[in-house]
Amino acid sequence: MKKARIGIIGCGQIVRIRHAHELAGCAWAETAGYYDFVSERAQSFVEQFGGKVYREYQEMLQDPSVDGVVICTANDAHAKMSVEALQAGKYVLCEKPMASDLEGAQAILEAGRESKGFFMAAHNQRFTMAHRKAKELLESGAMGRVLSFRCTLAHPGPERFSVNRTNSCWYLNKAASGLGCISDLGIHKCDILMHLLGEPISRVAATAGTRDKRDETGELAKVYDNAVCVLETPSGVMGTLNLSYTNYAGMENTTVYYCEKGVLRCHYYPDCALEVVMDGAETVRYFDVPQPNSGVMEAFARAIVEGRPSPVPAEEAYRAMRAVFAIEQSARTGEMVTLKGML
Numbered sequence: 001m002k003k004a005r006i007g008i009i010g011c012g013q014i015v016r017i018r019h020a021h022e023l024a025g026c027a028w029a030e031t032a033g034y035y036d037f038v039s040e041r042a043q044s045f046v047e048q049f050g051g052k053v054y055r056e057y058q059e060m061l062q063d064p065s066v067d068g069v070v071i072c073t074a075n076d077a078h079a080k081m082s083v084e085a086l087q088a089g090k091y092v093l094c095e096k097p098m099a100s101d102l103e104g105a106q107a108i109l110e111a112g113r114e115s116k117g118f119f120m121a122a123h124n125q126r127f128t129m130a131h132r133k134a135k136e137l138l139e140s141g142a143m144g145r146v147l148s149f150r151c152t153l154a155h156p157g158p159e160r161f162s163v164n165r166t167n168s169c170w171y172l173n174k175a176a177s178g179l180g181c182i183s184d185l186g187i188h189k190c191d192i193l194m195h196l197l198g199e200p201i202s203r204v205a206a207t208a209g210t211r212d213k214r215d216e217t218g219e220l221a222k223v224y225d226n227a228v229c230v231l232e233t234p235s236g237v238m239g240t241l242n243l244s245y246t247n248y249a250g251m252e253n254t255t256v257y258y259c260e261k262g263v264l265r266c267h268y269y270p271d272c273a274l275e276v277v278m279d280g281a282e283t284v285r286y287f288d289v290p291q292p293n294s295g296v297m298e299a300f301a302r303a304i305v306e307g308r309p310s311p312v313p314a315e316e317a318y319r320a321m322r323a324v325f326a327i328e329q330s331a332r333t334g335e336m337v338t339l340k341g342m343l
């Protein structure tokens, strides 16, 4: 079997904890190399995982031996690099959010239509065992209709995660980040909600602000560090979404679906990734061991090798982008926002 040759652009924390070893260990892929504008970071990954150091990302895009690229830079470079990679005929796996603004996301949609490659958004929540099983249960009808939901994505702040562990990290800079926790964290939950509910988010109301995070100047950061949202779908499923960079107790990354026949609790308990509580029947708990990897790299490389479409297409990633920008619009204007053309 010919493997997909894949290069990584941007060599920070998500590559350290996820993509480098998942690429090295992937049966459908081999490592072409690494690029970062801090070249020592690329060098260090090459020493550990193989491939070559690229001096410019364009050098990787022009390398005919490279099939696909994984874009893991700060958000403001995602759209430009994705468009150039698609124009060069490469397959693109791009970290979330796909762009720091809606214009960048639209440019990716357009470039994807003309490309020999495809665009995949790294929406890893779709690949967790709990969310896969939850989707299967919802689609089978076993839970009945979803009536409402409640989700939270909250952690102590990106300055504790980024390779640059200070308040000067790009996440707290509006131009480099976009919307702070709304786009950084909200994109995960908007995407997984739409993926599992099988319909878009079409109405949002939100309040958001910056309560605690300071940038490198010591001023309150210009990105949002907290948001509380109400979301609704065209069929009337309603729910809440809490997003926070100030959960100093650690990580909370939960979704609860309240359905006609019972309740699904995804990533709610540390020792069980999915709990299914049926009305009047026994509770079933799934997945008490951690997932070995995110499944994102495997889905990407396998789709390239097997000539299949993108596992998370640009059109679906764009819907999630529209939802998070509507959340921000609602928070900024105080108005409820209806997303037209989202059926």
Ligand SMILES: NC(=O)c1ccc[n+]([C@@H]2O[C@H](COP(=O)([O-])OP(=O)(O)OC[C@H]3O[C@@H](n4cnc5c(N)ncnc54)[C@H](O)[C@@H]3O)[C@@H](O)[C@H]2O)c1
Pocket: 009, 010, 011, 012, 013, 014, 015, 035, 036, 037, 038, 041, 071, 072, 073, 074, 075, 077, 095, 096, 097, 122, 123, 124, 161, 162, 163, 164, 169, 170, 184
């Ligand atoms: N899917 C997830 O769960 C998840 C989790 C964390 C981060 N992310 C995403 O991954 C991306 C990277 O995040 P991170 O936490 O690894 O950031 P990071 O700050 O740790 O690392 C970013 C790296 O990219 C490099 N870089 C930034 N802009 C660049 C550019 N224009 N050209 C070349 N190199 C550039 C930096 O030098 C740095 O090495 C972000 O888009 C983030 O939203 C996704």
